[in-house]
Amino acid sequence: MKMTKFTRDDVLKLARLARIDLNEEEVEKFAGEFSSILDYVEQLQSVQVDGLEPTTQVTGLTNVTRKDEIVDYGYAPHDLLKNVPNVKDDQIQAKRMIG
């Protein structure tokens, strides 16, 4: 995997994927920083890992399920909405999506 230097466009593409708007100063700063960080992690490219599987979790647990029962945790919907920026009739008011 050839290491590419992070360009302004690379950073803008990532920002778009991550749903974050960046200003020019941030774009430039991050381009430099990401190049340096990715240079550092580049050392993994040459590591031999034949026959090994990726580790996604260390507990070894699989298929942890609970009983299909309704549990009353004692929260009223109204309480759970107290941090919502725009509430109307106990519903989360969304922004316009189309048009």
Next chain:
Amino acid sequence: MSQWLPIAEIAAKVQTGGLKATELVEQSLKTITDKAEYQAIIATTESRARERAAEIDARVAKGEKIGRLAGVPFIAKDNFLVFGADTTAASNMLRGFEAPYQSTVINRLEAEGAICVAKANLDAFAHGASTENSDFFTTKNPHDKTRVPGGSSGGSAASVVLDLAPFALGSDTGGSIRQPASFVGCVGFKPTYGTTSRSGVVAMGTSCDVMGPMTRTVEDAALIYDVFAGPDELDGTTIPRDPAGYVENLDSSLKGKKVGIIKEYMAGGLDDSVKQQITASVEKLRSAGAEITEVSLPSLPLALAVYYIVVPAEVSSNLSRYDGQRYGHTYPDAKDLHESYNMSRSTGFGAEAKRRIMIGTYVLSSGYYDAYYKKAQTVRTKIINEFTQVFKNVDFLVGPTAPSVAFKIGATKDPLQMYLADVMTVGASLAGIPAITIPAGEAENMPVGLQLMAPARDDRALLGLAKAAEEQLA
């Protein structure tokens, strides 16, 4: 000299009425005010703490049994959801966020009578190794106000040494309990992954996040851990606790214990002054009967690179929930959903959060996933296998907790340099094994921490060894 008794003694005295919970809470709140210049605390939960303390004292007067932590005040890192103050994770993104429920760890401590009095400062979203990434302010190291307390649990660590409360709670994903504990000179314990519930703690790197106590002594750490450790149906990654518990009959003797000193941690990248102190400490363990041998984990130097691929990937996923729609900061002038998402995140997140989200996005993106994320997780397997191999010949591992003593505030100029502060702690995080730091003297007039590790699920044995080591190093 601490103003607080050992935790078990405080609880016992509250239970007999010898100490009043209300007085303990006032004592803690007053100390917090007295030490305000160190900026360890974001907010107190004083109203609720006073209420709970009054309630506990009233119940004691009626002869009721309260619990193992009756009336004991404590401080929680501000990424733990707690009632009585906002939970901010030290981020502008969560300014004003009122937790609708509490973390399981907090609930378990409260069920035994403990009282949360304040929320401690941290690097925002736990991203950092110095607490300088807090969106609010930087906590000062209690030993030297020009130096950092470490991070990300810097506020919690400082709280213990400033004697604000008998104990504090931290979280550790790549060293965030251990490194600050070593920088300020207290005990910091990162238990086996899965033995502590992550429910109600702001998520950072889900495959590494562990909750843990920060205390003056190993004995206190073991007690706090014993109270909150164990499976939780609200966290599907939790595993059973040790049936023997973590307090009774710990094997606290060094004699005959096989301890491996990690060769790769004693090499380049470790400050000479710290190395000297660690070497001297290990010698003290040897003279108490521990069988110290040098061991090698050749892939361990790769752990930091693995960590800074895997954890940003998990961060990018975990922080995608902060979209300005349901909680947290929202951009007020957004004309549509797209702008609302982008600008809420843009104006709510600090630089380090943005950095980690975007690096995570990169390593998970199409065309790069295999080369970065999948490769890193496979090297993770290699590291885990080397730990498993080494534990066939030794029962414990020892080494420094951090490559240096606490550095100066503002001294770290670039993110990669800051990441290197975690070089000795990320290995245990990726492997999920328990690790604890205990004070081991000083270098350059600043505290040094000695790190001990054990195989996964051997928390009991590790706490016993740490207790013995603590005595030797006292």
